[in-house]
Amino acid sequence: MIAGATMRSLVALVGAIGLALAVQVRPSHAADVLYRCEAEDGARSYGARVLPGQRCAVVADASARHDGQRFRTDDSGQRLPAPVAPAAAKVSRGAVYKYERDGITHYTNIRPSQASDAKVLFTYIQTCFACGARPGVDFHSVRLNTRAFNGEIAAAAREHGVEEALLRAVIHAESAFDPNARSHKGAQGLMQLMPATAERFGVGDPFQPEQNIRGGSAYLAWLLKRFKGDTTLAAAAYNAGEGAVDRHGGVPPYQETQRYVERVAILAERYRGALAAAGGSP
Known part of the structure; x- marks a missing residue:
C-alpha cells in the first residue's frame, strides 16, 4: 500500500x-x-x-x-x-x-x-455502493457480509458505542466492504472517509481497515450524539454532511441522500437479523 x-x-x-x-x-x-x-x-x-x-x-x-x-x-x-x-x-x-x-x-x-x-x-x-441508482439491485435481498472484518468492526462498535449492525450497514452502503475503494470525490476506504474527516478522527492510513473502521465509527458515533440518537439523520449527515441536515431541518432533498438513508435502514435491519441469527451482536 x-x-x-x-x-x-x-x-x-x-x-x-x-x-x-x-x-x-x-x-x-x-x-x-x-x-x-x-x-x-x-x-x-x-x-x-x-x-x-x-x-x-x-x-x-x-x-x-x-x-x-x-x-x-x-x-x-x-x-x-x-x-x-x-x-x-x-x-x-x-x-x-x-x-x-x-x-x-x-x-x-x-x-x-x-x-x-x-x-x-x-x-x-463513481459513488458509494448505495448512492447510485443501481437498477437491478434489491437491497432487501442483496447478499449480506457478516464475516468480513469481524474483529475490527466488533472492536470499533464497542469502543464508540455504535450498533454493530448499523456500522456494518454503513460499510456495506459505502464501499461494499472494499478496503481499497476510492471515489471520484476523494472518499477513501471501507467507510469512504474524506481526507478532512479521516484527519479529524485520527486516521493516518484510510486504506488500512482497522484505522478506517475506527475513524468511521467514531464519526458515526459523533453524528448519532449530535442528532440525539436519530439513525436516519445520522445516516443523512454521514452522506451529505451535518450542515446539510441542519439547513434542511432533516434529511436533505437530495436524491442520492434520500436513496442512501433508505438503503442504510434496510441494510441495518437485515444485519440485525443476520447477526442475531449467527449469535453475534445485533
Whole structure:
C-alpha cells in the first residue's frame, strides 16, 4: 500500500482509461511529481510540470514513495496525452494496478495480462455502493457480509458505542466492504472517509481497515450524539454532511441522500437479523 498522499492523488487516473504510468529508478530524484493537466476543451495530458492556462493537479509524488524513484510518462520524457472519454461516458468502477517489469514499476488501470506480480493499489468507484441508482439491485435481498472484518468492526462498535449492525450497514452502503475503494470525490476506504474527516478522527492510513473502521465509527458515533440518537439523520449527515441536515431541518432533498438513508435502514435491519441469527451482536 502506498502512502496516503499518493493514494489521494492517484485517483486522477479514473478519467484516463487505458493510461499506464511508469516509475523509473534513478538515484538522485526524490521530489519528482507527475501532474495531470486539463485544458478548457477537456483534453487531458500528463507531465512533470504545470502547464500554463490549464487546470493541473498532482497525480503522484515520487517523494511519497521512495528516495530513488522518478515518475515519467514515456521514454522521451514528453507529455503523454490521455484518451478523452465521451461526455456521456462515466466510469462506475475500476482499479489501479502496480507491477514490475525490467526494473521499472508500472501503474495502470488496465489489468496486466502477463504480470504475475501485479497488485491492486486501490479500486475507484463513481459513488458509494448505495448512492447510485443501481437498477437491478434489491437491497432487501442483496447478499449480506457478516464475516468480513469481524474483529475490527466488533472492536470499533464497542469502543464508540455504535450498533454493530448499523456500522456494518454503513460499510456495506459505502464501499461494499472494499478496503481499497476510492471515489471520484476523494472518499477513501471501507467507510469512504474524506481526507478532512479521516484527519479529524485520527486516521493516518484510510486504506488500512482497522484505522478506517475506527475513524468511521467514531464519526458515526459523533453524528448519532449530535442528532440525539436519530439513525436516519445520522445516516443523512454521514452522506451529505451535518450542515446539510441542519439547513434542511432533516434529511436533505437530495436524491442520492434520500436513496442512501433508505438503503442504510434496510441494510441495518437485515444485519440485525443476520447477526442475531449467527449469535453475534445485533
